[in-house]
Amino acid sequence: TAVLERAFGADRTACLGGPAHAREMVESGAGLVCASHSEQLAIRVSELFQRAGLVCEVSNDPVGVELAGVAKNAAAVAVGATQSQGLNAAGMAAADIFLEVLSLAELWGGSPRTFVGRSGTGDLVATALAPTSRNRSAGELLAAGTPAAEIPARLGQAVEALETVRTLARAIERSGLDAPVTSALARLIDGELPLDDWIALVPAKQPP
Numbered sequence: 001t002a003v004l005e006r007a008f009g010a011d012r013t014a015c016l017g018g019p020a021h022a023r024e025m026v027e028s029g030a031g032l033v034c035a036s037h038s039e040q041l042a043i044r045v046s047e048l049f050q051r052a053g054l055v056c057e058v059s060n061d062p063v064g065v066e067l068a069g070v071a072k073n074a075a076a077v078a079v080g081a082t083q084s085q086g087l088n089a090a091g092m093a094a095a096d097i098f099l100e101v102l103s104l105a106e107l108w109g110g111s112p113r114t115f116v117g118r119s120g121t122g123d124l125v126a127t128a129l130a131p132t133s134r135n136r137s138a139g140e141l142l143a144a145g146t147p148a149a150e151i152p153a154r155l156g157q158a159v160e161a162l163e164t165v166r167t168l169a170r171a172i173e174r175s176g177l178d179a180p181v182t183s184a185l186a187r188l189i190d191g192e193l194p195l196d197d198w199i200a201l202v203p204a205k206q207p208p
Helices: 002-008 022-028 039-051 062-085 087-107 118-129 134-143 148-155 160-174 180-189 195-204
Strands: 015-017 031-035 055-059
Touching: 015 062, 015 118, 031 039, 031 062, 031 118, 039 055, 055 062, 062 087, 062 118, 062 134, 062 160, 062 180, 062 195, 087 118, 087 160, 087 180, 087 195, 118 134, 134 148, 134 160, 148 160, 160 180, 180 195
Parallel strands: 031 055
Antiparallel strands: 015 031
């Protein structure tokens, strides 16, 4: 949205987040969040979805909504890659990534409240629990030794986090922040970090 705002202006730029798996959204609804620095635009988009029978909140935090969406995909991969060690380890991995991305969001003007709302933890729960979650399934395949390059073909779909995690890790590090878990996940995806080292990192990492 920051790039689009520079090109088209804030009054023409908005983004959507929230738990909205496509099939379920059509059949039983979703919890969308429309974020824009233009309150008028956010309300117009929200009303459009509400007329279609969907819940759609309004937010003035597009940066937070976007980064929360990227964080939940990364966290879902981490859950899949870690859950063989137990739900506690999977929960720790997801929480650590959320904390690291939240630090970046705050630095860029995002709100912590966004990360605990529907576009943050709400979307994470939906993504981590969904039987057809591409990102969590990708993490499970990584843990089973499948190279990242082969995973989209195995799943029959694109997996956003396989591309965005390394970008996210670089963005956090370039901003002068610590990203040990996100960076380790990027190295796991790239085949540069052995699975045993990833498994050992998660319970040993103490967040600051």
